Amino acid sequence: MEKEVMALRECYRSGKTKQMSWRRSQLRGLRDFLKEKEVEIFRALNQDLGKHYVEAFRDEVGILNKSLNFVFKELKTWMSTTEAKLPIIALNSSAQLVPEPLGLVLVISTWNFPLALSLEPLIGAIAAGNAVVLKPSELAPACSSLLVNSLPNYLDNEAIKVIEGGPAVGEQLLQQKWDKIFFTGSPRVGRIVMSAAAKHLTPVTLELGGKCPAVLDSLSRSWDKEASVKRIIWAKYGSCAGQACISVDYLLVEKAFSSTAVELMKVMIKKVFGDNPKESQSVARIINKHHFLRLKNLLTDEMVKDSIIYGGSMDEDSLFVEPTILLDPPLHSKIMTEEIFGPVIPIITLDKIEDSIDFINSRPKPLAIYAFTNNEVFKERMISETSSGSVVFNDAIVQFAADTLPFGGIGESGIGKYHGKFSFDTFSHYKSIARRNLYTDFWFRFPPWTNYKLELLETAFNYDYFGMLLVLLGLKRSRKRFHIN
């Protein structure tokens, strides 16, 4: 593996990946891959996660196409040099900022959106001109194989490599020296990645997870109520069966409103996912037995199982868990302390909806907070009194599709951000350039020191041009500021 990494470094050093033409050609290669291999992609996603091909298009292929289009449009602007304003005192000087690639980038992807979470960071790394190693997750083996076998036919193999494997391969990769590591996954492994990166002082972006709460206010209009509930259950069950870092993890409602909410949820689940979500594949399945059993344990927990008010059936052979609702499970149970990552939604009832703020703040900072409300004051409070990667009002998950919004966490939910230009930035170093000329000089910059020079330096620092003039003309007395020679 060291040889492979060295070869990548040689390739990067040749300067090839910095060329705009190279970057565009690679992005076109990705576009062709998504178009020509669409059928294989759908098949792999269905095999690994039971995703229906429309869900696969919506959450993986379509998103990537959108991102690619955005990058194509903006790349030239992003790569350009920008001027930095300097004060007048910097006579005849200029300053600029120019983005440059970091060098060798390692992208470690995860299993729930195995295409999207591999290729979206890859798009950013390529756009910024880096050489890249992509390590897809071995837990989504069909997708991993597809990437390993097909991508090399569309991309420059000298500069972009896909390496398959499990934790052992991951560890080996982490021993190498990278100029940037981009990791999507759990906080536990995020820590391991960051520790490894510390050895080489490698900057990292960590896209982690957390329990993303949804807060449902007591809405009065039935349209609002229905739309909210529909969006909540969709954000819970409709995207990889709740196995997403931005899924709604749990729901907070006022006691008085909870029965309305629950009834509406039951109706919507049937309406959206149908009577047999397993057959229709409107709900994906659990990735593997390990996670299936994990979810099973969460639900069969003595403290928790009595709070199941809807669903609850699980089929180990097909790794399918039906959409499930819990009402007020104990707050110290595992299902309320760990990220659920599955199609189970606990509803926690509160006396007042405003209590949701304290509830959220008493837990680690999530990737997203979803609040369904028309109360503008409450919205303001939610923004200013909680902390999360993002806050979305009256919808969920869609922030992922906005190229102009930074996508990333804070605290336990991660470090750094990407999407759109934020992707380009996360894989770039912005080099500052200061240009001076040799015609003029401020003689008072240099020793031997005198009070007079000090006075001039002070006016210069304060951009006090008039004061400087006065000092120079001898019209301002310099007070004796120091006694040392």
Add this chain to the structure above:
Amino acid sequence: MEESVAVAELRETFKSGRTRSVAWRKNQLRALIDLINENEDSIFKALHQDLGKHPVESYRDEVGVILKSASYTLSCLDKWVAPRKSELPWLLFPAKGEVQPEPLGVVLIFASWNFPITLALDPLIGAISAGNTVLLKPSELAPACLSFLIETIPHYLDNKAIKVVGGRVEVAERLLQLKWDKIFFTGSPRVGRLVMAAAARYLTPVTLELGAKCPAIVDILSSPFKTKVAAKRIVGGKWGPCTGQACISIDYLLVEEKFASTLIELLKKYIKRFYGENIKDLKSIARIVNKHNFQRLHNLLKDPNVAASVVYGGSVDEDKLVIEPTILLDPPLDSEIMTEEIFGPLLPIITVKKIEESIDFINSKPNPLVIYAFTEDETFKKRILSETSSGTVTFNDSMIQFLCDTLPFGGVGQSGFGRYHGKYSFDTFSHEKAVLHRGFFPELEPRYPPWTNFKLMFIKLAYKFDYLGLILLMMGLKKS
């Protein structure tokens, strides 16, 4: 343990929300300006005691920098805290997107000893402006400045939100065991690694301002006047700030063989003019911070091959911890003086046959914080920019990029990651929260199952923002 009590109080204060108010932030910044203005003498005295800095150097590199930084921040703060609108595609209509900066929480700042006031207070300005609570740990290697900060800060700033802690390595280690929302570290790459590894336990984001050998390329210039200006700036940039003990000091020079002797003569002339004729008459120049670093530098010179390459200076005064400005010509490239960051008043000059060779030379070493290049050749400038990597590139001057509030200051590779100064300070201590406001109407049914080909077509067109196509599809005029 004292530190955890202090941190717990900082966390309580942050939770109370007090530090989020823009009024609070501005008050703290104004108080900091007062602190500097009212204690200028004490600051000069402390810097002279710790490092032998002349008050004018102290004003230029520490007092003036902080005053400028705080005023700039005060004048821009309202703009920086305001949410930035993000344009969203029509597809999401009705929707409003913004990016809202918010404080990270409880911040730990480690300052280094060479600019003990600036490297403590400039990050502090950033952390305060972003609304955080702060624990500041200045370096114990500059004890007078440390005492000054410990004694003075509580009289001017909000004690419950901003604390200063002294002590040695053990204190730093204890601090790193605690949970922070951000760590800002200025220092060596070796300690930078330890800081980042400790931060990994809590997934704490870090900014590391480190160092590396900053080269200065000196090309042949078109007139004697310009050559003199360049020489002055090189001398001022090597020995002016803390006698070369700065992360952005010129570490070594690269010049063409045929130009070396001319340059050396000019350098000698300005060294004598600025700092004195010899070690006994040395003035307007700092001293080495302590015996340990003095020995380290002295040892660099003791290597016989290196000693033989000294062409100016070389004298040391162990009692006063002074080493006179020293120039070396072509010391062996594998000697320690050419492989380690010098951080002292020794300037090796490496000669090359053609000045363009300096690019490969620089690339054979770790990425520096700055590359300085004195040249008028525009083609050569372009090559330097595109073929080397560094935090910054400065043409035809030294050190001044540090003063630009509009230029990000930070490294890449071994010289660190993250950046600050001006708005970049505010950003480095902020979290940019994405806020998306959506309406309940209309509802895009194709988002949801049950799935049909119509919905797939709709989603395809939607991602392309092909609004005409969508209309045609909805009117039944487009085949799904």
